[in-house]
Amino acid sequence: MTSTFHSLEVGKRGLAAQQAALSTTGHNIANANTTGYTRQRAEMQASNSVSIPGMQIKLGTGVDVTKIVRLREDYLDVQLRGENKTLGYWEAKSDTLTKVEELLNEPSDDGLATTMDEFWKGWEELAKNPDSAAARAVIRQKGVAMADTFQHISQSLTQIQDDLKLVITSRTDEINSLATQIGSLNDQISRLVPNKFQPNDLYDQRDVLIDQLSKLVEVKVSPPDKDTGVVDISVGGVSLVSAKGPNKLTVGYDSATGLVDPAKILIGDTNVSLNSGELLGRIESYGIVGGDTKSIIPTINDKINALAKTFADAVNSIHQSGMNLDNINGVSTEKVPFFIGTSAKDLAVNPKIMNSLNLIAAAKEDASGQSSIGNGTIAQEIANIKFKPLAFPGSSSTADDYYRNIIGQLGIDSQEAQRLESNSEVIINQVENRRQSVSGVSLDEEMANMIKFQQAYNASARMVSVMDECLDKIINGMGRVGL
Structure with a gap:
């Protein structure tokens, strides 16, 4: 026969198990709005039975809580992190391209295309009135507007690039900080x-950090070690976090060009190849050695510089072949270029023209090397540059078409x-919804569980009370016959 206290022990175990389940439910409810929290569940199992002497049966001894499990699907974590890196990459590229679009601001009334068109119109007016000081003043001002617009674009692109360098540094520091926290x-x-402890909340904190890291760089996460629970994280096949601790990511720059040098992207002392993630998107936006068209700002800057130089060279070539008022009047034989500078950054109207309108060439000399004040042939030839193909790097087109191609490609990208x-x-929203359906806390479900565990707790408490009454009868009521 079993111990008289057997049923009391069964009730006590029931109380302890249901109390643990209630506590777990309360923990879930408290963290219903906690980012990255994974709902938990108390796993119960019938405790080991005992044999009854003289009988071929085993008597149950109640229930035990074997563990508190996290309800999480590893496959969904892998899928979300795989898409997270893609989102981070395209967010970075889209952000930079949008900023460049806002800078160029085309089509608009004050963009480069309109300024260029006004410049050609100014030369057409000068061709009609080559002896007009007002027309000369207008074309000089149109030239200043052209140079200022090119300089503004160049300076703004440089500012965007400088800002990107700060963001790259910030993201690199963030990656190292996340690696340090995960290592801790x-x-x-x-x-x-x-x-034999189950640090479920620590697991949640680590998963949140890994999710954040996966948006910055493409990561590969190993399954938790069965003996220690530690995970290893690698980037591009190079260990960022291991059982030994975190390593440090660094991004280096080419001394000649100032662009990011792929050979100087290191984890520890090992070169790493970034395949995706926000950091790569920022690096490609800033400019990477050998990145070609992937380098957004350098590519656009090169095209704007090519436009500025080719445009200025075409104007200067014709301008210097003509005669200005000083040449016609015999004051000077000097012929000056209309623009100075070799790129958008330093393009400017010739200071000599800024000091004297007479140096603007509008006339074309005849066979005798002479011309007249009323000759506007050169001015018209400069105005006609608008319709002439120019030799740009890799293509031949008019200046307007070349610039429209820049804007068109920018829009497509x-x-x-x-x-x-x-x-x-x-895709991420879909995966996250699926992950939440598995791991997220449903208050309705938790309330139902709370009532279920409460009823079981009350029943176990009633069981203890009943056994207490039985024991009271045995202890205080038996053996008192006749008293």
């Missing part, structure tokens, strides 16, 4: 798991980046 959590977890960013957001 690995260390805490490795101290608890071997002692921007739309593509926005489309891919939007696609990644849709």
Whole structure:
């Protein structure tokens, strides 16, 4: 026969198990709005039965809580992190392309295309009135507007690039900070798991950090070690976080060009190849050695510089072949270029022309080397540059068409980046919804569980009360016959 206190022990175990389940439910409810929290569940199992002497049966001894499990699907984590890096990459590219679009601001009434068109119109007016000081003043001012517009674009592109360099530094520091935090959590977890503790909340904190890291760089996360619970994280096949601790990511620059040098992107002392993520998107936007068209700002800057130089050279070539008022009047034989500078950054109207309108050439000399004040042939030839193909790097087109091609390609790239960013957001939202359906806290479900565990707790408490009454009868009521 079993002990008289057997049923009391069964009731006590029931109380303890239901109390643990209630506590877990309360923990879930308290963290219903905690970012990255994974709902938990108390796993119960019938405790070991005992044999009854003289009988071929085993008597149950109640229930035990074997563990508190996290309800999480590892596959969804892998899928979300895989899309997270793509989202981070295209967000970075889209952000830069949008800023460049806002800078060029085309089509508009004050963009480079309009300024260039006004410049050609100014030369047409000068061709009609080559002896007009007002027309000369207007074309000089139109030239100043052209140079200022090119300089503004160049300076703004440089500012965007400088800002990107700061962002690259910030993201690199953020990656190293996340790696350090994950390494610290690995260390805490490795101290608890071997002692049979279940650090579920530490697991959640680590997963949140890994999710954040996966948007910055493409990461590969190993399954948790069975003995220690530690995970290893690698980037491009190079270990960023291991059981030994975190390594440091650094981004280096080419001394000649100032662009990011792929050979100087290191984790520790090992070169790493970035395949995706926000950091790569920022690096490609800033400019990477050998990046070609992937380098957004350098590519656009090169095209704007090519436009400025080719445009200025075409104007100067014709301008210096003509005769200005000083040449016609015999005051001087000097012929000056209309523009100085070799790029958008330093393009400017010749200071000599800024000091004297007489140096603007509008006339074409005849066979005898003479001309007249009323001759506007050169001015018209400069105005006609608008319709003439010019030799740009890799192509031959008019200045207007070359600039429109820049704007058109920029628009296509921007739309593509926005489309891919939007696609990644849709996929991530779908995966996150699926992950929340598994790991998220449902208050309705938790309330139902709370009532269920409460009723079981009350029943176990009633069981203890009943056994208490039975024991009272045995202890205080038996053996008192006749008293």
